[in-house]
Amino acid sequence: GAVVSQHPSWVICKSGTSVKIECRSLDFQATTMFWYRQFPKQSLMLMATSNEGSKATYEQGVEKDKFLINHASLTLSTLTVTSAHPEDSSFYICSASGKPNYGYTFGSGTRLTVV
Amino acid sequence: KQEVTQIPAALSVPEGENLVLNCSFTDSAIYNLQWFRQDPGKGLTSLLLIQSSQREQTSGRLNASLDKSSGRSTLYIAASQPGDSATYLCAVRDDKIIFGKGTRLHILP
Numbered sequence: 001g002a003v004v005s006q007h008p009s010w011v012i013c014k015s016g017t018s019v020k021i022e023c024r025s026l027d028f029q030a031t032t033m034f035w036y037r038q039f040p041k042q043s044l045m046l047m048a049t050s051n052e053g054s055k056a057t058y059e060q061g062v063e064k065d066k067f068l069i070n071h072a073s074l075t076l077s078t079l080t081v082t083s084a085h086p087e088d089s090s091f092y093i094c095s096a097s098g099k100p101n102y103g104y105t106f107g108s109g110t111r112l113t114v115v
Numbered sequence: 116k117q118e119v120t121q122i123p124a125a126l127s128v129p130e131g132e133n134l135v136l137n138c139s140f141t142d143s144a145i146y147n148l149q150w151f152r153q154d155p156g157k158g159l160t161s162l163l164l165i166q167s168s169q170r171e172q173t174s175g176r177l178n179a180s181l182d183k184s185s186g187r188s189t190l191y192i193a194a195s196q197p198g199d200s201a202t203y204l205c206a207v208r209d210d211k212i213i214f215g216k217g218t219r220l221h222i223l224p
Contacts, residue, residue, distance in 0.1 A: 034211075103147065106161070109158040
């Protein structure tokens with residue numbers, strides 16, 4: 001079945017540094033990848049949608065300069081949290097899908113803690 | 116704007132009972148609807164995917180139905196077990212994936 005690998009699973013960084021999270025589709029071509037964040041006991045909130053070879057589409061209220069998304073290939077998307085601050089601490093999850101009528105497969109998530 | 120609502124927000128039932136989780140959406144122009152399970156601090160696990168042309172899908176003790184015209188889906192869990200305790204999310208896909216806020220399910224041993 002479709003597998004999405006997300007790394008790292010957890011990361012602790014100092015305030016002001018940048019952190020990169022990778023999302024890979026291992027056995028299918030992901031034309032679209034999605035990035036979500038989830039605060040404790042909250043639902044998933046879509047941050048951005050990225051299509052391979054195109055600029056990501058960010059949801060309202062998400063700072064594109066702070067959350068850099070790159071989707072350079074059909075199997076890899078990265079989310080870079082730049083100049084991280086404690087309020088960026090959250091659970092980040094990626095998902096990938098092929099064609100629109102396919103389901104979507106989720107990575108296992110990355111817990112980011114900024115100290 | 117698509118909105119997805121899940122009722123109830125939380126549910127506690129004794130082990131062995133059958134239960135139904137509800138999901139409603141406002142725009143019927145969807146590609147598919149998917150039910151997920153999320154354990155605390157974990158990523159999502161896909162349970163069932165229903166294409167817009169389908170009415171239901173079954174996997175083991177789980178059955179999900181879709182009534183696109185009324186904007187509703189249900190997830191039926193038969194003979195519930197303590198291991199079923201988790202948050203259950205439904206999500207619809209049109210141009211984006213829109214999630215409901217989930218139902219926190221607790222199965223009492």
